[in-house]
Amino acid sequence: MAEEVIGLRNVSVRYGDMPVLEDVSLSIYQHDFLGIIGPNGGGKTTLLKVILGLVKPDKGEVRVFGGDPLQNRRYIGYVPQYSLFDHSFPISVRDVVLTGRARQALFKRYTDHDRKLARSALEVVGMLAFKERQIGRLSGGQQQRVFIARALAAEPKVLLLDEPAAGIDARVQTEFYELLGRLRQKMAIVMVSHDITAVSVHVSKIACLNRRLYYHDSKELLAEDLEAAYQCPVELIAHGIPHRVLREH
Amino acid sequence: MITALEYGFMVNALAASLLAAIACGIVGVYVVVKRIVFISGGISHASFGGIGLGYFLGIEPVLCVIPFGIASALAIGEVSRRTRLSEDSAIGILWAMGMALGIMLIALTPGYAPDLLSYLFGNILMVSRSTLWVMLALDVIIVTVVCLLYKEFLAITFDEEFATVIGIPAHKLYLVLLCLIALTVVMLIRVVGVILVIALLTIPASVSRRFTNDMRKMMGISIIFAALFAITGLYLSYLFDLPSGSTIVLVSGVVFLLTSLIPSGHNFKY
Numbered sequence: 461m462a463e464e465v466i467g468l469r470n471v472s473v474r475y476g477d478m479p480v481l482e483d484v485s486l487s488i489y490q491h492d493f494l495g496i497i498g499p500n501g502g503g504k505t506t507l508l509k510v511i512l513g514l515v516k517p518d519k520g521e522v523r524v525f526g527g528d529p530l531q532n533r534r535y536i537g538y539v540p541q542y543s544l545f546d547h548s549f550p551i552s553v554r555d556v557v558l559t560g561r562a563r564q565a566l567f568k569r570y571t572d573h574d575r576k577l578a579r580s581a582l583e584v585v586g587m588l589a590f591k592e593r594q595i596g597r598l599s600g601g602q603q604q605r606v607f608i609a610r611a612l613a614a615e616p617k618v619l620l621l622d623e624p625a626a627g628i629d630a631r632v633q634t635e636f637y638e639l640l641g642r643l644r645q646k647m648a649i650v651m652v653s654h655d656i657t658a659v660s661v662h663v664s665k666i667a668c669l670n671r672r673l674y675y676h677d678s679k680e681l682l683a684e685d686l687e688a689a690y691q692c693p694v695e696l697i698a699h700g701i702p703h704r705v706l707r708e709h
Numbered sequence: 710m711i712t713a714l715e716y717g718f719m720v721n722a723l724a725a726s727l728l729a730a731i732a733c734g735i736v737g738v739y740v741v742v743k744r745i746v747f748i749s750g751g752i753s754h755a756s757f758g759g760i761g762l763g764y765f766l767g768i769e770p771v772l773c774v775i776p777f778g779i780a781s782a783l784a785i786g787e788v789s790r791r792t793r794l795s796e797d798s799a800i801g802i803l804w805a806m807g808m809a810l811g812i813m814l815i816a817l818t819p820g821y822a823p824d825l826l827s828y829l830f831g832n833i834l835m836v837s838r839s840t841l842w843v844m845l846a847l848d849v850i851i852v853t854v855v856c857l858l859y860k861e862f863l864a865i866t867f868d869e870e871f872a873t874v875i876g877i878p879a880h881k882l883y884l885v886l887l888c889l890i891a892l893t894v895v896m897l898i899r900v901v902g903v904i905l906v907i908a909l910l911t912i913p914a915s916v917s918r919r920f921t922n923d924m925r926k927m928m929g930i931s932i933i934f935a936a937l938f939a940i941t942g943l944y945l946s947y948l949f950d951l952p953s954g955s956t957i958v959l960v961s962g963v964v965f966l967l968t969s970l971i972p973s974g975h976n977f978k979y
Contacts, residue, residue, distance in 0.1 A: 512874050534876045540868070549742055550922050551867055562864040563876040567857045594922040614875050 462490040465618050465648050466511055471520030473506055480506045484673040493644045495663035496652040502670035504652035508620050512538055537616030541623050542603045547596030553606050554591040557581055560613030581612040585639060601632035618648040625653060637662040718834050725836040726939030728844040729896045732851050734932030736893040737914035738924060739886055743866040746911055748785055751800035753894040753906040755781035755807025760828045761814030771840055774898060778891035781807055786884045831902030831954025833943060840899060847892045854889060862886060863924060900939060901954040909935060912961040916968050938964065
């Protein structure tokens with residue numbers, strides 16, 4: 461079995477009196493492409509923040525590359541929801557991507573190596589031609605690519621994406637998933653989304669989250685899991701064998 | 710203006726305007742792009758407590774404002790993180806407490822506080838030579854810190870969470886930034902006063918945003934505008950015998966309105 465990159469054991473998180481995550485256990489291995497789906501408010505973003513050490517779990521244990529998330533989170537490339545950004549911020553695409561290198565040597569300027577990595581990250585996502593552009597003057601899909609480039613510039617071993625396809629039209633989404641498919645050869649990818657159909661086609665493993673995590677370390681989800689997570693019967697259209705999410709039932 | 714410069718106090722006032730413009734031009738850009746205008750207002754008003762303390766202890770108020778302003782900045786930065794209080798409530802409370810403390814201490818000080826109003830609304834004509842040296846030193850500190858931490862400040866103002874994840878001590882640097890705001894407030898108190906400080910922290914930076922998408926250039930343009938506002942306001946106040954602080958602020962406001970009427974390539978709201 462491949463190396464476990466991220467492991468959660470019986471993690472619970474509460475915000476005040478409200479339980480957000482309950483008894484979540486999860487293992488993510490090298491080259492996994494895990495899609496986590498679930499309704500809005502189901503704890504998807506919180507789960508990512510627990511992995512990143514931004515939210516401390518009330519119970520349970522989180523291991524990132526076998527260690528403390530605070531120590532090892534620099535190996536994680538984090539791609540937050542792009543729609544939450546200040547689109548008028550006076551920063552160019554190149555400078556956004558360079559911030560992925562900003563931890564290298566406090567007080568120092570970026571080195572040629574930093575600039576090279578930023579450049580190649582922009583090349584990987586196909587956004588090099590836009591490097592001088594102010595970030596807000598790009599389409600949603602283009603901005604999303606820039607934020608992936610920023611994460612890649614930090615040379616991550618695993619990529620966490622929060623609702624990456626939200627607000628992006630279907631054609632651009634397809635290109636976007638192809639990009640993630642290429643990246644997966646070098647790193648594990650975890651993506652959370654509320655959009656079941658978008659996720660199911662492209663990922664290698666799928667989990668369902670609504671406070672509790674329903675996961676069988678495979679691409680198959682059980683109908684009862686989905687119903688438990690969404691708390692109502694979910695109708696899924698099978699896309700034929702290659703795209704099957706549900707076991708025949 | 711030439712005849713005005715025959716007065717020593719006008720030369721000092723002009724020098725103070727230029728020194729203050731450097732600080733508020735640079736720091737104001739962070740205030741505007743990180744949207745911490747309310748926090749900056751909190752720091753400047755809370756600093757009034759430092760002026761009161763200066764009066765009470767018989768120390769030069771400006772020197773007392775520096776540690777007091779920094780303490781307020783750190784308190785505002787920390788309080789919302791450590792308590793369940795929402796950030797804007799924390800700021801509002803410190804804002805009013807600082808002002809109240811200042812007024813209380815001045816009331817408790819025997820004798821009459823002759824230039825109380827000048828701290829509230831500014832009186833740049835009263836800047837002494839020693840104050841100019843303090844302002845110069847503060848400018849040197851601010852410019853040095855921003856040069857050293859430019860890339861880190863850019864990272865935390867754009868996306869504090871991402872900056873934290875990749876290993877930048879984002880919260881500590883944020884506190885450093887709030888301290889720079891406190892130092893800028895100290896310089897601006899002489900020019901426009903505690904209450905009007907927020908105008909010079911926001912207007913030059915907001916106007917400069919209309920001319921560029923680059924933060925460094927924004928800082929440069931913002932310094933130029935801040936200096937223009939201060940000098941024009943100063944001259945008009947001299948010419949028509951008006952209060953200098955409010956004239957400077959009104960000049961800034963008018964220019965801001967005019968520039969926001971011009972259609973611009975960088976069509977963003979601030």
